[in-house]
Amino acid sequence: MEILRLLRDAKQQFSHQETADPEAFGVCINLIAEKLKLAQPTVSRHIDILKRAGFITVQRYQKWSYCRRDETALSEYRDWLSETLSIG
């Protein structure tokens, strides 16, 4: 949840990322770990879970792994949840 929230405001939350535009390319795992004050391997695992769930895409470029939300997948999940619980 917190990672998805951070990535929502990537532009403002990670304005100090210099290697690539945080919004267009994504945010690298290091910076996310820093922001969350969690160890890098911990975040690496969470990222992997989010990736396997389809909620983010991870694009490796050079030595960085850029993470970006998959807005379509998130929207579809929201709809699935609504449907499954029949929320009006």
Next chain:
Amino acid sequence: MEILRLLRDAKQQFSHQETADPEAFGVCINLIAEKLKLAQPTVSRHIDILKRAGFITVQRYQKWSYCRRDETALSEYRDWLSETLSIG
């Protein structure tokens, strides 16, 4: 999730409840436990969690505790989730 799904179709899932209309009054914990094939105390705890979360209301009448979804709360949760994650 499964309890909320069961209560969604209370009328059809618990048509054999004779003490009260499952849709209008709610479904008693016993029948939910039976349906889920879980022990009564297990379901009792889940019900308590759902109640504290505000997703269901539990109305005690005589010796039964009738559980009903709170559609407004569920809808609000869906919206909160959408908002929090900024899902378009």
Next chain:
DNA sequence: TATTCATATAGAAGTTTTGCTATATGTCAA
């Protein structure tokens, strides 16, 4: 009032989750 039935609470066991440290792998630059 004693019994029966529905539910709640207590306590314990097994599993899953979440975090860490240590270390391996991948990638680039000197």
Next chain:
DNA sequence: TTGACATATAGCAAAACTTCTATATGAATA
């Protein structure tokens, strides 16, 4: 090709979750 940096994997410990059995409480009836 070696060193430095980003990420991944392995292994472990603590905490949380999920379920159970045993038992207590609440409510109605014989």
